[in-house]
Amino acid sequence: QVQLVESGGGLVNPGxxxxxxxxASGLTFSDYYMSWIxxxxxxxxxxxxxxxxxxxxxxxxxxxxxxxxxxxxxxxNSLYLQMNSLGAEDTALYYCARGxxxxxxxxxxxxxxxxx
Amino acid sequence: xxxLTQSPGTLSLSPGExxxxxxxxxxxxxxxxxxxxxxxxxxxxxxxxxxxxxxVVGIPDRFSGSGSETDFTLTISRLEPEDFAVYYCQQxxxxxxxxxxxxxxxxxx
Numbered sequence: 001q002v003q004l005v006e007s008g009g010g011l012v013n014p015g016x017x018x019x020x021x022x023x024a025s026g027l028t029f030s031d032y033y034m035s036w037i038x039x040x041x042x043x044x045x046x047x048x049x050x051x052x053x054x055x056x057x058x059x060x061x062x063x064x065x066x067x068x069x070x071x072x073x074x075x076x077n078s079l080y081l082q083m084n085s086l087g088a089e090d091t092a093l094y095y096c097a098r099g100x101x102x103x104x105x106x107x108x109x110x111x112x113x114x115x116x
Numbered sequence: 117x118x119x120l121t122q123s124p125g126t127l128s129l130s131p132g133e134x135x136x137x138x139x140x141x142x143x144x145x146x147x148x149x150x151x152x153x154x155x156x157x158x159x160x161x162x163x164x165x166x167x168x169x170x171x172v173v174g175i176p177d178r179f180s181g182s183g184s185e186t187d188f189t190l191t192i193s194r195l196e197p198e199d200f201a202v203y204y205c206q207q208x209x210x211x212x213x214x215x216x217x218x219x220x221x222x223x224x225x
Contacts, residue, residue: 045161045204047214058211062117095160101208102151102166109160 001106002026004096009110016086016114022079022096022107030074031049033058036081038092039109046092049081050100058100063089084115118143118207120217123189128225135192138203139218144185147207152190155219156201164203165190192222200224 008020020036035050048104049060057070060079069082079096097103119142129135139150148168153161163172165181168188178193192199205217 044218045216047206047216050214052200059214061214071138097160101149102163102172102206103153103161104172106160106162 002098004098004105004107006094006096006107006110007113009094011113011115012086013116014087014114016087017082018086020081020083020094020096020110020112021022024077024079024096024098025103027098029072029077032098034072034079035097035100035103036070036079037097037103037106038090038112039091039093040043040096043092048094051079052100083112086112090114118145118209118215120207120211120215122203122205122220124216124220125218126221128223129195130225131195131197135190135195135199135201135222137190137192137203137222139183139188139217141186141207141208143186144209145188145207146209148184148188150181151182151190151206151208152179153206154199154201155204161204182197182206184219195222 003025006022036048051070067085071080085115093109095109098105122141123138150168152165155161169181202219202221
């Protein structure tokens with residue numbers, strides 16, 4: 001069955017950087033668009049970014065444009081999110097998910113906390 | 117950006133009752149590119165419906181979606197105990213647009 005496992009979250013100072021990873025199994029990874037979604041109790045669900053099967057980024061939320069970069073390595077069945085210039089507003093649970101329309105498969109998420 | 121407004125915020129119902137959840141868009145959602153998700157505490161969202169009315173394989177047929185343009189509805193015909201959760205709508209109207217509603221909580225009355 002499809003499994004998505006995120007990692008790389010943690011506590012980071014404002015202005016710092018983190019790189020999230022998502023390893024996929026149970027699917028032909030290179031066939032699918034992939035997405036990053038984040039969730040906070042206050043703001044709910046926010047679609048952060050998605051990327052096409054070949055590795056071309058298609059979408060970034062306005063709130064992360066110029067700071068976050070999505071990428072993938074199809075040989076490693078892996079999706080990444082490089083997050084720079086982090087602020088308190090980026091504190092969230094970050095999910096990777098398969099697809100770019102309805103998202104049928106999600107990981108369990110990795111928590112990012114931005115605080116001094 | 118298309119803003120999705122869900123109502124009501126909370127729906128208090130009993131098992132066996134019918135649940136009707138609304139999702140209103142600030143502008144037309146092209147091609148009815150709208151999805152519905154269910155989320156339980158400590159879990160990731162689960163996709164129920166895509167393209168406004170297409171049920172995902174394995175989702176019980178008591179879940180149905182309808183609507184077009186700016187008004188969409190998720191109906192749960194007879195609530196089962198496992199259906200008490202938060203439900204979100206989400207639009208994918210264009211490649212440059214992805215938004216979620218704020219959610220409707222279906223709770224035990």
